[in-house]
Amino acid sequence: MIGCADERRRADVRVAGGNGIDSVGVSDDGRSLTVGFFGKAPEDLVPANFRIDGGRRVTGIAVVAVELWASDDPDLADAVRLTVDRAGDLSSYRLSIVESGPIGKPGTRPYPGFDPRYSSVDFTFGSCGDVDCAPVEESAPPVEAAVEIDYLSKDYASFRQLLLDRLKLTMPSWTERHVPDVGIMLTELLAYEGDRLSYQQDAVATEAYLDTARLRVSVRRHARLVDYPMHDGCSARAWVCIEADEEVPLPKGTFRFSTLPGISLKESDLRGAPEVFEPVHDEEVRLIPARNRISLWTWGDQDCCLPAGATSATLVDSDRALGLAAGDVLLFEELIGVPSGLAADADHTHRQAVRLTSVIETEDKLYQQKLLDVTWAREDALTFPLCVNARGGPECVELEVCVARGNVVLVEHGQRIDPECHCVPDPAPDEPQCPRDCGCGCGGETEPEPGYPPLPVVVQPQLRHQPVTQSVPFPDPADIAAAQARWLAGLPGRIRARLTKLWRSELSEEDIKFVTVLFGAKLVKKLDLREHPRRALRYLLACFDDLLETKLERLKDLVRQARAGYVLTAKNEGWEIGQSWGADEGSKLDERREAFRGPASLATRPDPRAALPAVTVTDRNHGIWLPQRDLLESGPADRHFVGEVTDTGATVLRFGDGRNGAKFPLSGELTAALRVGTGLAGNVGREAISSIIFDRTDVPGIRSVRNPLPAVGGVDPEPVSEVRLRAPQEVRRRLLRAITADDYATLAGASPSVQRAAGDLRWTGSWYEAQVAIDPLGTEVAPTWLLDETRAGLYRYRRIGHDLSVFTATLVPLDLTVHVEVLPDHIAGHVRTALRRALGAFFQPDRLTFGTPIRVGQIVATAAAVPGVRHAEVTRLERLFGPPGTALATGVLPIGPLEVAQLDDDPSRPENGQLTLDLAGGR
Structure with missing residues (x-):
């Protein structure tokens, strides 16, 4: 029999007036059944009208009596009570109301008036008691085919x-x-x-480890935990030379440069996708026509060259119109080739920019020529020999081979754009998430859905423009401090020179005021400077160190501070210098001076790991927020933020939490001023930058704009895969403290002016002293400035309890005698000269360093390689000062770990090593 959950037929039978069995109730003893009907029960029902089928253990149950229970309420159904001959078991039975059979037995046809669907009903006798009833067997739902799902599919x-x-x-x-x-x-x-x-x-577990992290921001933060500065690229820099027909200023913030064709363009001329370069220093640039082309003076000589490593030159300044000063940048350029005299034959690699450290006016009285003697830093020393003049060309005349260019501007790849405006959501629950008075146009994008409380506000706006320029701050504070230290160290010498000049000339009121500030009014009055200036100045010069002992000690303290990396300011230390050494000297300590910007070679070698996004944020209270690499050293009042580059190249700004960096003021708007453009795209070739673009002004008279040197330094963001490989090894590569002697030597040898350094720890009886020996590059004895800089640089790394001593390497002069047999067809004098040249190169200072042993076999091989030598033999190899050794027997002269062999072969200084050549044969 079919079973249905929704029996609509039952209701239809009632409405149609039909009848049927509605329910069956069983008495407690199981001997009587109460049967309910849909409607009125027939009055002529007898036991033969009821048949009970089914059962397992008890079967054949028969109805023995029928009792009608009629209801007086017409709306209530009737029932009958049936008495059976015996109680049934707990299995299922079926009760049917049927017509009686011919012999008083129940029939099979339904009783007239009863619906066939409801003329019978299933029931059971009694309950299951304390045991579970057997479950009703129902048809199982159809089993659908299972969908195969591969749970290993994750990408x-x-x-x-x-x-x-x-x-x-x-x-x-x-x-x-x-x-x-x-x-x-x-x-x-x-x-x-x-x-x-x-x-x-899986994001939480994935981003929790460096090896599995996929997001660039996560990898950046993991690397920061091990002090590995993951970089996001760096912008290229270049030197741009401008030639002008008249002296004009370029107002700051109104000009930029591009690779578009043309010379002077407007902002509206920017079309396509040119590479735009902005000046690194936001300052006014004054163009002087005399600096377009500056000739080098050779004092009337011909075929002159500036050698490689040169740090000075003499410039022609006929009308004193150059106006050069310390800090200005010159660019030396070879114009023509020698001997053809053609510009096409010029060596374009012979171009170099230098930053002047001193400018002195002088004059060649023989030729009545006004000159300028200029010098530049050791780091800017020429890397090639630069030919100044020569004879050549079709007519074999004297040619000017190279010149110097002024009007040089340092530029960086990246174009400034209109400031971006961002809305900061308001966390108040009864306020909209975007302030209504915010002009940023954020609309209803951040409106909270109705019925949900607002989420905590995290101020991390994403800049719409990309890629944001990654710029290295220039000049570096360490370079400024080092330049200030050198300037302060030379201050006493400059004061002495000025007093000497005053002693030879007449004193003015300004000069008397300067001497009074320097030595005090009481001493100046006592010496009667006005009446007897020469006598007074002679005394002041003779007692200079004693009279200014306190000021000199304070000056040494300032020099130590600057060498330690502390940037001296014009407001504090500059004022102090002005009060002690004169107002002119105090004004020159300004940290913004061009002379303190460091060598020109460092300006175009930016470190990508020090680059920061070129973004400045202004809040609704006009507060300025500046970028930092991280907020670990930022205090609660520091307006700093971090710019993090995502995997898509967008930059997200992250502000502080009130402990590491200040919290960003909620509710309002912020404005981001930024530049766009970075990476390898900025490494344009030479002569690629050819135009200057003016924003709000127009400067006439500009003849040409060019970059003689290619732009360099542009780097794309560091790949995440490389960070995973390098970051775990960073702790082994970076030396942060000097503990062992090798640590001191490694840190001292990092200076570009040091060829090699060696260290040793000596017990003094109370503590250890770290002794560091310096082998300078290009010379044998380290200059004082190099020892001072090395000592100041090591002091911050030294271990607590270690004293520090820095000195020049111990030189070991040698006494060498070589016996040489010359071939008969060679002149002995020529062979002798060639031998001295070859052995001089063998003992060149930059070739020998700490602990380098002198091997007899190498000396013999060097001498035998000289043309004309048939046989060479070392007959003496000893230390010039010391007991005899066994070098000839063992073939090696050992050199100590802090010693460097020396053999200058200079007859005027025999104590620096002697070379004796014993020649036989030849002509």
């Missing part, structure tokens, strides 16, 4: 293949696999979304 490629395999089963006729097909497009979209959702499920 885009796996999801895509899984979808294609599934579609192959469900849609066998679809066999298209071309990318433009709409089915493939939908499949790839679903695979992408599955990959994204799968990543979000």
